[in-house]
Amino acid sequence: MATSRGGAIGPALVLHLAVLAIVVVSEIIGLIRVPIGIGAVILLPILYAFALGIIFNPNVLKATGRVLNHDATKLAGTMITIAIMPFIARFGTTVGPQIEKIIAAGPALILQELGNLGTILIAFPVAVFLLRMGREAIGASYSIDREPNLALIADKYGLNSPEGAGAMGVYATGTLIGTFVFALMPPLVHGLGIFDVRALAMSCGVGSGSMLAACTGGLVAAVPDQKDLILALAAASNILTYATGLYAGLFLALPLTEWLYRTCAPADRASTMH
Numbered sequence: 001m002a003t004s005r006g007g008a009i010g011p012a013l014v015l016h017l018a019v020l021a022i023v024v025v026s027e028i029i030g031l032i033r034v035p036i037g038i039g040a041v042i043l044l045p046i047l048y049a050f051a052l053g054i055i056f057n058p059n060v061l062k063a064t065g066r067v068l069n070h071d072a073t074k075l076a077g078t079m080i081t082i083a084i085m086p087f088i089a090r091f092g093t094t095v096g097p098q099i100e101k102i103i104a105a106g107p108a109l110i111l112q113e114l115g116n117l118g119t120i121l122i123a124f125p126v127a128v129f130l131l132r133m134g135r136e137a138i139g140a141s142y143s144i145d146r147e148p149n150l151a152l153i154a155d156k157y158g159l160n161s162p163e164g165a166g167a168m169g170v171y172a173t174g175t176l177i178g179t180f181v182f183a184l185m186p187p188l189v190h191g192l193g194i195f196d197v198r199a200l201a202m203s204c205g206v207g208s209g210s211m212l213a214a215c216t217g218g219l220v221a222a223v224p225d226q227k228d229l230i231l232a233l234a235a236a237s238n239i240l241t242y243a244t245g246l247y248a249g250l251f252l253a254l255p256l257t258e259w260l261y262r263t264c265a266p267a268d269r270a271s272t273m274h
Helices: 001-027 046-055 063-068 070-092 094-102 105-132 138-141 149-158 162-193 197-203 211-222 223-264
Strands: 032-037 039-043
Touching: 001 046, 001 070, 046 162, 046 211, 070 094, 105 138, 105 197, 105 223, 138 162, 149 162, 149 223, 162 197, 162 211, 197 211, 197 223, 211 223
Parallel strands: none
Antiparallel strands: 032 039
């Protein structure tokens, strides 16, 4: 038993030291602004940390496998959920002081959940007609496929199904590049002067902790004087996404995507429906 505990301490210690080193390097680099026309791309420490994490992944850089073994990488996946909890709790504390402004934006906060249907309008035609996907297109395009959406697909089809494969593919892709996109887009879109900063703040709450962090970080860097309002609206939006997103997916998005697939899929792929 003692050997088992000692063996578990090794990977955990190595993993924490590696994470600490990545965080220190990322913070030393700091925030970088890259002007682009009327806007600017804001590079945040979270982007560097994410990039370094990918680079030093043993599946990418084989040399790191000598230090970060299978046990360490497996532990890293488990730690993501635990590590994000204090961050979500921190966001929750920003809601109270801004409650009046959040209530004032109430209808917009609730109706913005319908914006999730936009993933179907954009992604479904690409999946079916351009990429020629089969029923994987249903799982891949009915939502941005974060944890609640994966649970819905797992319950309805199973993750070993074509729909499950599509959902898992988008989940993995979102985890890899979603942070970058959500960090870069808000300051660029804000620079266009089209959307109110409150709308952009609400758009950060898509039900993903890492995307929420990257999005609000970029937006706060662009509009620092609105920091408290941005964090409060983003947190409230994220909470509502968790609360209502599952039902929107179950009763609206998934049935709509199923209908679109039955209607639009070519006969050779539609015949594979179960």
